[in-house]
């Protein structure tokens with residue numbers, strides 16, 4: 001069926017990623033940090049499937065070992081915006097009025113800047129590093145979640161079951177949390193899955209630029225950056241992490257799209 | 268007979284399996300005659316109308332015969348079909364908002380129909396459009412022509428649909444619940460208009476409705492549908508006075524009647540609407556029927572004819 | 587009889603959205619006059635039927651009565667107090683006493699709560715019974731609306747329209763109300779289930795002594811179940827009185843038009859002439875009596891002076 005194929009493929013990729021991140025030691029053929037001066041810049045071969053780098057470290061092992069950080073980035077860079085955006089969206093969607101108008105203006109301003117540019121600007125101010133990157137992403141990324149949530153809440157707010165809750169004398173908090181939220185949250189959660197693909201891309205872009213994860217921490221973007229000096233002589237150094245980024249991105253996107261179709265969420 | 272429908276069947280192919288929405292419907296409409304089509308929600312009234320005009324979705328398989336002035340509609344080539352719809356058969360859809368184009372003004376939509384089906388020039392079409400709006404009781408037509416569907420109230424949209432359907436002076440009008448959103452006083456105006464067109468132009472009319480009062484006041488004949496089939500058909504007066512199918516009787520009893528029986532209990536129809544994805548072996552109404560016998564459960568009653576009445580019910584004599 | 591809930595000259599306007607053009611051209615703020623001074627009183631244990639054409643303000647009135655929206659002028663009085671001024675515990679007492687049943691049984695239930703959870707929530711939030719007794723009370727409520735105990739564990743989507751409406755009624759009953767405002771509770775239901783719900787209302791009234799405000803456009807239903815009737819036209823009550831009197835001897839020309847336009851179930855009965863003319867726009871209600879542009883017995887003063895409701899009718903000609 002049309003829904004299950006992308007969803008299945010996506011979930012399969014994510015499951016593989018999860019296993020890699022959970023038990024990298026069991027999967028890596030070599031010590032990811034072990035130098036091997038016998039095999040500097042070795043081409044891909046049966047011994048080193050994706051070759052080695054200038055210190056003779058096995059690229060495949062390094063890529064697998066890096067998956068933990070990238071998965072962590074995917075989750076953390078999504079959770080912050082999700083929480084902040086949902087709360088703000090819920091409140092402005094429900095109460096409307098000047099707060100809603102203010103939010104509208106603010107959202108308009110934020111979305112006129114390219115996402116990446118804004119994040120880089122904030123990281124530049126705060127200084128490089130993962131934590132600062134999460135803060136920067138949260139500062140910019142909440143807007144999308146808030147807009148999604150606000151739209152859903154406004155639809156739900158005029159539904160009769162909400163009016164029924166008010167006639168039944170329920171407090172606003174109860175109506176919001178027990179009735180509106182569960183009915184409004186679905187598209188937001190589906191979007192969050194897709195958003196993790198973007199988060200991985202973002203994390204590795206910043207890593208590549210030296211603004212995200214810092215070098216001893218192996219992160220796919222950092223790995224690609226490592227290989228950039230040898231790009232003409234040993235292009236395979238960047239290949240495995242590049243493929244990993246593409247696959248992980250694909251995994252989250254497929255899962256997100258599959259969920260969207262399965263749950264019949266309109267965007 | 269201008270319209271003859273024989274053994275019409277519509278099966279929808281859905282992800283959950285086939286749905287037998289219309290399952291062997293026979294209908295006849297003479298020129299200038301009014302046929303009422305009533306029945307439970309989901310019994311296939313709209314699907315029947317759409318099948319007659321060949322307006323069903325791609326997942327529908329239609330079989331049987333639809334003869335329009337002895338021409339087989341189901342076998343018509345596309346260009347003949349286009350002339351048939353609109354020019355000869357007008358259609359008023361159940362959801363006027365879905366059937367009107369939201370980005371075109373009402374005036375343009377009437378004009379489109381007039382342009383396609385009449386010889387009038389621009390001025391003549393505008394005059395005719397105003398006249399049509401006036402006919403359906405929308406005054407100040409000049410300003411109204413420039414408005415978009417969302418600027419009309421529900422009832423006005425419904426009447427705009429009727430105006431569009433009438434633009435080409437069709438010989439047959441298929442009207443699907445055309446007066447639900449209307450105040451009874453406006454409903455009355457519309458029904459009078461339809462009856463006048465029938466009398467003056469000899470227009471035939473198939474009127475789907477939930478209001479048995481509307482049927483009593485406008486239709487000569489009525490067909491009662493249940494679970495995709497016509498379970499009873501005949502002249503309105505005799506069907507209402509002495510129903511010969513258990514469902515018809517139950518339906519009539521469920522309505523509050525005339526006069527001073529106020530306060531008395533109504534007689535609801537017990538049980539659940541039938542499932543069209545799992546057709547019953549016997550009579551589809553049997554699980555809800557209060558007068559059923561054992562035969563009803565195992566064998567489907569066939570249509571019997573008695574004079575101008577038709578019915579498919581074993582318990583007919585005991586009603 | 588004692589009055590439990592009362593609307594005193596309630597007015598409510600909805601400002602129309604202002605486009606840029608309106609701002610640039612400095613057009614005055616336009617508003618829909620949904621209610622223009624409506625007064626009604628609901629007595630304990632009686633059914634008050636509210637009828638009127640679509641858009642005349644019936645739902646707005648219902649929402650004012652349950653405090654979902656606030657009137658712009660006038661007041662809704664509960665136990666001699668303006669409900670807008672009720673605070674905390676008084677307000678909860680009002681909420682418990684005055685409950686609502688909605689038109690759309692599909693939209694008025696939270697799709698993500700089981701029926702049992704929805705009923706239990708009401709009981710718990712208002713401490714209607716001790717926590718230990720909640721499951722038993724849920725079952726009793728379901729039984730009261732003739733649903734099986736197994737319904738408690740299921741979600742609303744697993745029920746038919748009529749069953750969902752029962753759930754909505756059970757939820758209102760959980761509050762042990764004295765008044766139920768029912769806004770077109772059967773309009774979305776098939777004729778075959780309408781009767782069940784109407785019977786249920788009548789039974790509950792008998793058993794629990796409920797006062798019911800029954801809003802509908804089905805005059806036959808009102809005649810069947812209401813003790814008193816209020817007829818609305820364009821945001822005003824134009825006539826009110828005992829059901830029998832209103833139907834046998836209507837005094838307002840709109841009431842007369844409404845009643846004579848109800849299609850009779852007996853075919854071929856001669857009907858009075860239809861009222862002519864379009865419903866006026868609630869944005870620009872006509873000066874004087876709102877019905878005068880369509881009135882068959884209009885007099886010169888009707889166009890300038892609005893009659894007020896005197897002895898249950900608001901018409902210069904009825905004096």
Ligand SMILES: Nc1ncnc2c1ncn2[C@@H]1O[C@H](COP(=O)(O)OP(=O)(O)OP(=O)(O)O)[C@@H](O)[C@H]1O
Pocket residue numbers: 279280281286288306307308309310311312313314315324326361543
């Ligand atoms: N495109 C479709 N695919 C699958 N099933 C369909 C489709 N269109 C209609 N049906 C089914 O066909 C049945 C008959 O529907 P139809 O709209 O004709 O009912 P109706 O008699 O017009 O009811 P109502 O009085 O509520 O308008 C319904 O059970 C409906 O769910």
Ligand SMILES: Nc1ncnc2c1ncn2[C@@H]1O[C@H](COP(=O)(O)OP(=O)(O)OP(=O)(O)O)[C@@H](O)[C@H]1O
Pocket residue numbers: 600601618619620638639640641642643644645646647803868
């Ligand atoms: N929230 C709102 N915002 C703007 N206008 C509104 C709103 N609610 C109602 N109205 C307008 O107020 C008028 C009265 O509406 P209301 O819903 O009370 O009518 P009604 O008598 O219940 O009609 P119906 O029989 O169609 O339900 C209508 O013109 C409607 O367009």
Ligand SMILES: [Mg+2]
Pocket residue numbers: 312313314361443
């Ligand atoms: Mg239909």
Ligand SMILES: [Mg+2]
Pocket residue numbers: 644645646769770
């Ligand atoms: Mg209403």
